[in-house]
Amino acid sequence: MKRTGSQIIWETIINEGIDVVFGYPGGAIMPAYDALLDYTGHVHHVLVRHEENAALAADSYYRTTGKVGVCMATSGPGATNLVTGLANAMMDSSAIVAITGQVASHLVGSDAFQETDVTGITLPITKHNYLVTDLKELAQVLAEAFYVARSGRPGPVLVDICKDVQQKSIDYTPIKINKVRGYKALRKPIQQDLQTLIENAGKLIDTSKRPIILAGQGIKHAAAHEEFKVFVEESGIPVSTTLLGIGVLDEDHPQNLRMMGMHGEAYVNNAIANADLLIALGMRFDDRVTGNLKMYAKNAKVIHVDIDPAEIGKNVPADVGICASVRDVLPHLTETLADVQGVAKYKDWYAQINEWRGDTKAHDVLSFDLPANMLIAPQVMRIIWEETGGDITICTDVGQHQMFETQYFQHTRKNQLITSGGLGTMGFALPAAIGAKFGRPQDEVWAIAGDGGFQMSIPELQTVIQEGLNIKIAVVNNSFLGMVRQWQELMHDRRYSSVNMTAPDFVKLAEAYRMKGLRATTIQEAREAIRSARAHNGPVLIEFVVEQETNVFPMIQPGKALNDMTRREISLEKKYMPASMGGGMDELK
Amino acid sequence: MLIDRIEAQKNPIKHTLVALVENKPGVLNRVASLFRRRNFNIDSLSVGMTDDPTVSRMTIVVDASKTSASLVERNLYKCVDVLDVHDLTNVPSVIREMALIKVNIADTHKRSEVKQIADMYEARVVDVANDSLMLEITGTEDKIDAALKILSDYGIKEVVRTGRIAMARR
Numbered sequence A: 001m002k003r004t005g006s007q008i009i010w011e012t013i014i015n016e017g018i019d020v021v022f023g024y025p026g027g028a029i030m031p032a033y034d035a036l037l038d039y040t041g042h043v044h045h046v047l048v049r050h051e052e053n054a055a056l057a058a059d060s061y062y063r064t065t066g067k068v069g070v071c072m073a074t075s076g077p078g079a080t081n082l083v084t085g086l087a088n089a090m091m092d093s094s095a096i097v098a099i100t101g102q103v104a105s106h107l108v109g110s111d112a113f114q115e116t117d118v119t120g121i122t123l124p125i126t127k128h129n130y131l132v133t134d135l136k137e138l139a140q141v142l143a144e145a146f147y148v149a150r151s152g153r154p155g156p157v158l159v160d161i162c163k164d165v166q167q168k169s170i171d172y173t174p175i176k177i178n179k180v181r182g183y184k185a186l187r188k189p190i191q192q193d194l195q196t197l198i199e200n201a202g203k204l205i206d207t208s209k210r211p212i213i214l215a216g217q218g219i220k221h222a223a224a225h226e227e228f229k230v231f232v233e234e235s236g237i238p239v240s241t242t243l244l245g246i247g248v249l250d251e252d253h254p255q256n257l258r259m260m261g262m263h264g265e266a267y268v269n270n271a272i273a274n275a276d277l278l279i280a281l282g283m284r285f286d287d288r289v290t291g292n293l294k295m296y297a298k299n300a301k302v303i304h305v306d307i308d309p310a311e312i313g314k315n316v317p318a319d320v321g322i323c324a325s326v327r328d329v330l331p332h333l334t335e336t337l338a339d340v341q342g343v344a345k346y347k348d349w350y351a352q353i354n355e356w357r358g359d360t361k362a363h364d365v366l367s368f369d370l371p372a373n374m375l376i377a378p379q380v381m382r383i384i385w386e387e388t389g390g391d392i393t394i395c396t397d398v399g400q401h402q403m404f405e406t407q408y409f410q411h412t413r414k415n416q417l418i419t420s421g422g423l424g425t426m427g428f429a430l431p432a433a434i435g436a437k438f439g440r441p442q443d444e445v446w447a448i449a450g451d452g453g454f455q456m457s458i459p460e461l462q463t464v465i466q467e468g469l470n471i472k473i474a475v476v477n478n479s480f481l482g483m484v485r486q487w488q489e490l491m492h493d494r495r496y497s498s499v500n501m502t503a504p505d506f507v508k509l510a511e512a513y514r515m516k517g518l519r520a521t522t523i524q525e526a527r528e529a530i531r532s533a534r535a536h537n538g539p540v541l542i543e544f545v546v547e548q549e550t551n552v553f554p555m556i557q558p559g560k561a562l563n564d565m566t567r568r569e570i571s572l573e574k575k576y577m578p579a580s581m582g583g584g585m586d587e588l589k
Numbered sequence B: 001m002l003i004d005r006i007e008a009q010k011n012p013i014k015h016t017l018v019a020l021v022e023n024k025p026g027v028l029n030r031v032a033s034l035f036r037r038r039n040f041n042i043d044s045l046s047v048g049m050t051d052d053p054t055v056s057r058m059t060i061v062v063d064a065s066k067t068s069a070s071l072v073e074r075n076l077y078k079c080v081d082v083l084d085v086h087d088l089t090n091v092p093s094v095i096r097e098m099a100l101i102k103v104n105i106a107d108t109h110k111r112s113e114v115k116q117i118a119d120m121y122e123a124r125v126v127d128v129a130n131d132s133l134m135l136e137i138t139g140t141e142d143k144i145d146a147a148l149k150i151l152s153d154y155g156i157k158e159v160v161r162t163g164r165i166a167m168a169r170r
């Protein structure tokens, strides 16, 4: 069959089973957009309002479906606008393919109009990238791009295609690829053969008295939830998850201690700090989960399973390092367990953890006696959880609300939380919700953002409208760049610098976009707003006006050890009382 | 325990890594970008063709007191264009570097002295000018360092070294 380069682009996408592409047209990608019209009904194009959001939506599409997310942009400014989204996908290992137009091949290198060295710019933030100047290579390169993006440790791949390559025709037969020379999706286990490694791991588990499983996103990528649960229950070992690991095991599971790290609960971090064995599965010991590495879990042996050989030993030395998919390792690990008495084996260890857990409630701001006429961000998260029964897909932005969500929303559905972890990209929530709604059209999808991050993605409200997406948007308005303000309060002596955020009237804004807008300033109003938003068949924006200076605790301050946490002062309860009762911020300064 | 950063510090030897890579534009850029991004300390990097026109060969010398060679190796594997990586450090292998050295000959009587030194190091005279001699020398870095040290007495005008290339014996 004769096909133009542009047709090959769309047919490759369709053959990959992908039915939606997020993008924005322009000069150098116009041939591809022209050809798109011939594939109506096979693939849907979502016109975003900024290319960064195309990449972020594609990322979220991957996270909600397991299918490669695709975004498309023109050369020059279109392609450079993708950068943050690509970096986000790189840090969080999301399989996306970005297709960018490039100036015609004879103009490459001449500083032609809207020419940028896109492969050069994106080299460190993609798993791999290609510049296609010759149509003969296009079909092979595109097929490779999808294969590389989704196999092994997933990641973003960019294909930059010259305009003339899109225009010319060539004989085309669809290519299926499961091998690229040099590239191996799976490396052999590094030290010895898998058998020996599993035996060594088994011995460490058998002799350990205080083990803990550190569960990361790798379990999601491997779709190994079942294998993981079997291992957890047969071993009886307690589990803590990373931020992106939330959703690999229900948070109401008795062995799930929940999230670790900078804003993990104190008992979780105490358990890790005092463990004698860490079983790290598909996680990478990011500094946000280890605190100061020099003081990290000093008495623990480490079993580290990761698909990426470069992660093993990178931050924390491994006694047993297994480079493999967790899915291939977990059944063997389960088999090698000498004991299958479950949690009973670690009675003392759980007793110790429960002792640490004892003071959690006292430090929990929701156990404070708060005035009825005020609203704090933790309450918003708790109420969204209660009102929805937890049965939703949530896309959070970056900042305090993101951490409150992890603390006050109990996640009991597989992969229900979509959030930007490694890059911490403000402006993620709304485009992510758009991608998630295409990935899971049957789901109730919520975007939860701060007033700062939301103001970075407001233009996408019109994408929501244009696509007729039923998305609920919660803007948690504390009139500050909350997380930065918190750091300034705690570490810069409350010298607030450029963190005051004014905002438009969000209700009117929603209305300007012909969307339902609601505002809540008390718990009661919050509940009502959520109920009426859910009852409304269409997109709704709710502004939650919350207390301005509620901090996220516990917190491991930078440079501190994992178990050297700043807790919420119980006396802080005063902060929320009217001055007549001895409360107010001034008291505490 | 795996080689890690701590291991790197107590392991102050130079590691020689050989990487076979796709002979495509931009591959050197990818490898160099990786080293820069990961803050790896590289002593030398030399690239050349192989018997297979689609494959080039890189010899990379890593200062293992600053950077774990194993970590470099494992990161190289992540480059899609890297076909294979070997650490030759503990493998019997031939290691060579070549240098061109232009030595000052202010006084023509010194010419034979320099020639004698060249002979000792199995260096060849490849060019002669009125006031200088150009030597070509091949060997390990140590040998070239030693030759340079002695020749420096005569005044060295210019030096170029290729960086290490290596091949396992078996």
Ligand SMILES: Cc1ncc(C[n+]2csc(CCOP(=O)(O)OP(=O)(O)O)c2C)c(N)n1
Residues within 6 Å of the ligand: A397, A398, A399, A400, A401, A402, A423, A424, A425, A426, A427, A449, A450, A451, A452, A453, A454, A476, A478, A480, A481, A482, A483, A484
């Ligand atoms: C694009 C981007 N710029 C800056 C930051 C740094 N940053 C992290 S959290 C934060 C404050 C977020 O404020 P807001 O969106 O209002 O959420 P809140 O913390 O108040 O919940 C900032 C500025 C970031 N993560 N991303």
